[in-house]
Amino acid sequence: MAGLTLKGVRKAYGTIAVIHGVDLAIADGEFIVFVGPSGCGKSTLLRIIAGLEEVTDGEIAIDGLDVTRVPASDRGLAMVFQSYALYPHMSVYKNMAFALENMGLARSEIDARVRRAAAMLRLTEYVERKPKALSGGQRQRVAIGRAIVRDPKIFLLDEPLSNLDAELRVATRKELAALHAEIGGTMIYVTHDQVEAMTMADRIVVLRGGRIEQVGTPLDLYNRPDNLFVAGFIGSPRMNLLPVQVVSPGLVRLSEASEPIKVTTGSLAAGASATLGVRPEHIALAAEGADLALTIDLVEQLGGDTYFYGSAPGLPQITVRQNGQALRGRGEALPVRFEPAHLHLFDAEGAAVRPGR
Amino acid sequence: MTDLPTGIEPQAAPTVPLLARLRRAGETALGTLLRLVDRPMRLLQRLIGERRMAYVFLLPNLVFFSLFVFVPLAIDLVFSFTGGESLFPSQRPYVGTDQYAYLFDCGSFLDPASCRVDHFWRGVANTLRFTMFQLVSMVAFSLVTALVLNMRIRGRGFFRAVYFFPVLLSPVVVALVWKWILQRDGLLNAGLTTIGGQKILFFVDPGWAMFWSVFVSVWAHMGFYTLILLAGLQAIPADLYEAAQMDATPRWRVFWRITLPLLWPNLIVVIVLALIRGVQTFDEVFVLTGGGPGTATLMIVQYIYETAFASQVQNFGLAAAASIVLGVVLFLLTLAQLSRTRSAS
Numbered sequence: 001m002a003g004l005t006l007k008g009v010r011k012a013y014g015t016i017a018v019i020h021g022v023d024l025a026i027a028d029g030e031f032i033v034f035v036g037p038s039g040c041g042k043s044t045l046l047r048i049i050a051g052l053e054e055v056t057d058g059e060i061a062i063d064g065l066d067v068t069r070v071p072a073s074d075r076g077l078a079m080v081f082q083s084y085a086l087y088p089h090m091s092v093y094k095n096m097a098f099a100l101e102n103m104g105l106a107r108s109e110i111d112a113r114v115r116r117a118a119a120m121l122r123l124t125e126y127v128e129r130k131p132k133a134l135s136g137g138q139r140q141r142v143a144i145g146r147a148i149v150r151d152p153k154i155f156l157l158d159e160p161l162s163n164l165d166a167e168l169r170v171a172t173r174k175e176l177a178a179l180h181a182e183i184g185g186t187m188i189y190v191t192h193d194q195v196e197a198m199t200m201a202d203r204i205v206v207l208r209g210g211r212i213e214q215v216g217t218p219l220d221l222y223n224r225p226d227n228l229f230v231a232g233f234i235g236s237p238r239m240n241l242l243p244v245q246v247v248s249p250g251l252v253r254l255s256e257a258s259e260p261i262k263v264t265t266g267s268l269a270a271g272a273s274a275t276l277g278v279r280p281e282h283i284a285l286a287a288e289g290a291d292l293a294l295t296i297d298l299v300e301q302l303g304g305d306t307y308f309y310g311s312a313p314g315l316p317q318i319t320v321r322q323n324g325q326a327l328r329g330r331g332e333a334l335p336v337r338f339e340p341a342h343l344h345l346f347d348a349e350g351a352a353v354r355p356g357r
Numbered sequence: 358m359t360d361l362p363t364g365i366e367p368q369a370a371p372t373v374p375l376l377a378r379l380r381r382a383g384e385t386a387l388g389t390l391l392r393l394v395d396r397p398m399r400l401l402q403r404l405i406g407e408r409r410m411a412y413v414f415l416l417p418n419l420v421f422f423s424l425f426v427f428v429p430l431a432i433d434l435v436f437s438f439t440g441g442e443s444l445f446p447s448q449r450p451y452v453g454t455d456q457y458a459y460l461f462d463c464g465s466f467l468d469p470a471s472c473r474v475d476h477f478w479r480g481v482a483n484t485l486r487f488t489m490f491q492l493v494s495m496v497a498f499s500l501v502t503a504l505v506l507n508m509r510i511r512g513r514g515f516f517r518a519v520y521f522f523p524v525l526l527s528p529v530v531v532a533l534v535w536k537w538i539l540q541r542d543g544l545l546n547a548g549l550t551t552i553g554g555q556k557i558l559f560f561v562d563p564g565w566a567m568f569w570s571v572f573v574s575v576w577a578h579m580g581f582y583t584l585i586l587l588a589g590l591q592a593i594p595a596d597l598y599e600a601a602q603m604d605a606t607p608r609w610r611v612f613w614r615i616t617l618p619l620l621w622p623n624l625i626v627v628i629v630l631a632l633i634r635g636v637q638t639f640d641e642v643f644v645l646t647g648g649g650p651g652t653a654t655l656m657i658v659q660y661i662y663e664t665a666f667a668s669q670v671q672n673f674g675l676a677a678a679a680s681i682v683l684g685v686v687l688f689l690l691t692l693a694q695l696s697r698t699r700s701a702s
Contacts, residue, residue: 052599073605085600089618098614099604150604 002063002153002186003028004049009058011044011210018044019210021058026188028063031180034190035197036207036233042190043082043158045207049188050156051075062153078147079156082163084139086131092118092142093127099150117145120182137168144176148183155187161196173199194234198222206230228350231277237307237319239344240283244276252276252345254292255314261291263343266353274353277344280307280321283336290335294318296328310334430684436677444673456678477679479652480660483567487642487656488635490571495631496624499579503586504616517587521580531577532644539569539645560646563653570642570654577641578634582627589623590616622698629694633687657683 004026011019019041026032034042047053049060051072060068067075078099086095093114100110118124121141131139140160147155160176161169177200180187191197197204198218206213206221206229214226218234225231231239244252244261246268251260254276261276268274294310297317308320308328320336328334345353402410432446437456439449464471469478506517523531538544539559546556559565593616601611617624639658642648648655648663657679665676 050603052602072599072602077603079600079603081596081600083594083596085594085596087597087600087615098601098606102605102607102610146600146604 003030004154004186004188005059005061005064006045006049007059007061009045009048009060010056011041011048011053012056017056017210019048022210022212024205024212024215026186029184029186031177031187031189031200031202032205033197033201033203034188034205034207035192035194036213038192039209040207041210042192042207044210046079046156046158046188046190049154050077050079052079076153077156078150078152078154079158080140080143080147080160082159084131084143084160084163086139086142086146088131091128091130092123092134092145095131095142096127096146096149099146103150113149113151114145117148120148120179121145136164137172140164140172141175144179148179153186155185157187157189159190159192161191161193169196176200195236198234204234206233224352225277225344226352228275228277228346231344231346231352235279237280237321239277239279240316240318241346242276242278242315242318244274244345246270246272246274254312259291261338261343262340263345264353264355265345266347266355268345268347268353273348275346275350276338277346278338279342280319282339282342283318283320284339285320285322285326286335286337288335289337291337292318292335294320294334294336296330296332296334299328299330301325308334310336433677433680433684436673437681438674440674442671442673449674452674456674457682459675460678460682474675476652476655477657477660477664480655480657483653483655484636484638484657487567487571487574487638487654488632490567491574491635491638492628492631494571494575495579495582496627498575499582499586499627500624502579502583503590506583506587507590520583523577524580526577528577528640529644531573532641535569535573535576536645561650563650566646566650566654570646573645574635574638574641578631582631585623585627585630586620589620593619625694625697629690629697633690633694636683636687636690 004024006022006024009019009022010017022045034045036042044053048055051067051070051074055068058068059066062075062077087098090098096114096117097110100113105113114127115124118127121144123138123141123145126134126138126142131142134142140163143160157176161172164172173196176189180200189196189200201218203215203217204221205215208229214221214230216224221230221234225234225239228241232241242254244254246265247253247260248270249265250262252263252265252274253260263276265274292312292315294308294312296308296310298309300307300309303325304323306322306324306326308322308326310318310320312318318336320334347353398410401413405413435446436449438451438453439446440452440455441449443449460474460477462473463469463478466472466478469475469482472478502520506513506520510516526534536543540546541556541558545559550556557565559569597615597619598611601615606614637658638656639662642654642656643659643662646654648659661676661679661683664672664679
């Protein structure tokens with residue numbers, strides 16, 4: 001297994017730049033997830049690492065060795081494609097053995113590796129079948145098996161769960177996490193699904209418009225988003241983002257009529273516009289001393305949790321998450337209080353305001 | 358509601374473009390026609406049932422097909438069991454399988470000279486040789502051309518058109534063009550003499566005559582087969598090649614293990630179609646070499662044509678028997694194509 005370093009990696013198609021100078025260091029054995037909306041460049045970045053796309057500028061190093069101009073076939077990486085890209089005319093066994101034959105391994109060694117991977121992925125009874133005779137989940141496992149047998153330096157996975165139904169996706173997500181724990185390889189996983197990113201990653205790389213917005217552990221990103229984009233992208237339901245004005249150091253106000261709210265304002269001057277971020281679970285129902293009085297627009301009862309979608313004059317719709325089954329109906333008043341320890345403030349440019357900044 | 362202002366005349370309405378008017382007229386005519394046939398068709402369907410209606414719709418085509426294929430085939434079969442020179446079946450005596458016996462009367466099938474109808478067997482031998490060379494060259498050149506035209510090369514669209522262009526030409530035109538190039542004082546010999554070489558009598562030497570017959574046939578038809586193979590190549594998902602790249606697959610192995618197996622259904626179509634076309638070859642070779650020198654490029658179909666229509670004694674019965682034999686061979690080849698295509702897909 002190996003680590004990976006990207007230095008100032010840029011990619012442009014003619015005059016259109018799609019990756020704008022990405023710097024990233026991935027440690028040996030890490031499970032890294034690239035996440036971002038469609039068109040953010042996450043798949044392109046993965047293909048650049050794979051060697052399937054040439055870089056316009058910058059450097060890629062695997063274990064300190066510059067591989068920027070090394071073709072895909074010589075980088076020693078394995079990739080699981082979104083479409084699985086299984087060879088349709090070959091059996092499961094031959095699909096997995098194909099790369100090993102290219103490596104010139106002995107027949108016995110190939111057989112041992114394929115059988116071991118098939119057993120690990122519960123494919124033993126399907127090895128003689130062709131891909132068209134397999135279910136989506138089984139095909140996906142064959143694609144992973146094809147990568148595993150090669151014992152690659154790094155595994156690259158391009159949205160491998162996107163073709164599976166919701167139930168199978170959750171099951172396979174767990175299997176992948178378990179597989180990573182078992183084989184301990186460096187894995188780079190691309191997804192647009194932040195839940196996949198949060199549940200599987202050691203570290204998440206959030207991308208937008210070909211730029212890295214933030215890199216960190218799932219809880220880092222959840223608890224300390226660097227900017228409005230990450231704050232809104234990570235977490236489900238998404239963070240409530242409310243326009244506020246700084247009243248004085250440490251105090252902001254939602255509107256002229258509302259009570260001031262305590263939050264770190266850093267170097268923001270009084271009167272500055274900002275955005276207050278608060279996650280749905282960090283809004284408490286308040287009998288008295290409420291920060292805000294909402295009117296309930298919609299209630300979603302999930303059994304274990306209840307989501308209230310409420311509105312207040314001049315503010316976007318606010319989501320409130322309550323544990324258990326809260327019995328309130330549409331149109332009722334919902335006085336709420338923000339938990340001061342979990343408030344986020346973002347300046348007019350969208351950057352997070354930290355103490356002393 | 359108020360009336361329209363009196364100043365607006367009907368001709369002041371925006372002019373409807375000609376195409377739109379034509380389309381509207383067409384739609385109206387079609388609508389009228391459909392309304393006319395709607396009631397009788399519904400009545401018919403009620404009478405014969407929904408399933409049998411399929412045959413009603415097949416009927417018009419079946420009538421034409423019968424008239425121009427099945428009926429001539431039946432007449433041909435009848436003629437093959439008759440003798441004489443008359444064209445009218447009523448005046449032709451029944452001879453049983455004599456024509457077939459005469460056709461197959463050979464000392465050795467490998468030696469046409471030992472056969473009573475030696476020209477037929479020379480035609481068979483020539484057609485086999487022609488078909489074999491033509492098939493191998495056609496598949497090889499079409500495949501290579503399709504592979505090249507599938508690459509990202511400059512002017513790809515232009516080259517695709519260039520290779521397909523000869524397919525649009527009439528076989529007679531193709532043969533005449535090449536005849537002008539290859540004849541004694543043709544373009545090729547002019548070129549040869551210009552660079553100091555000697556004239557080659559391409560249509561006098563049996564080897565050259567067969568070579569150019571195959572060459573012209575391949576040149577004229579490979580565009581069609583290239584198109585079939587190109588469609589097959591483009592249907593292979595690009596991510597399979599990327600997966601092969603990630604698997605560190607050498608290029609030759611990508612071709613043998615990925616491209617060729619996935620192209621196999623298209624290749625089978627090309628092989629069988631080229632085979633059938635090879636066996637049926639007539640017009641190009643006939644115009645180009647006239648079957649010569651001697652009988653060096655005489656093909657089966659040319660033999661049938663000459664026996665029935667171009668010889669002093671018009672032997673329709675023998676020609677019919679020969680064409681039935683050819684028909685059986687083509688039928689078997691077509692069956693093979695259908696079965697191979699089914700198993701390949």
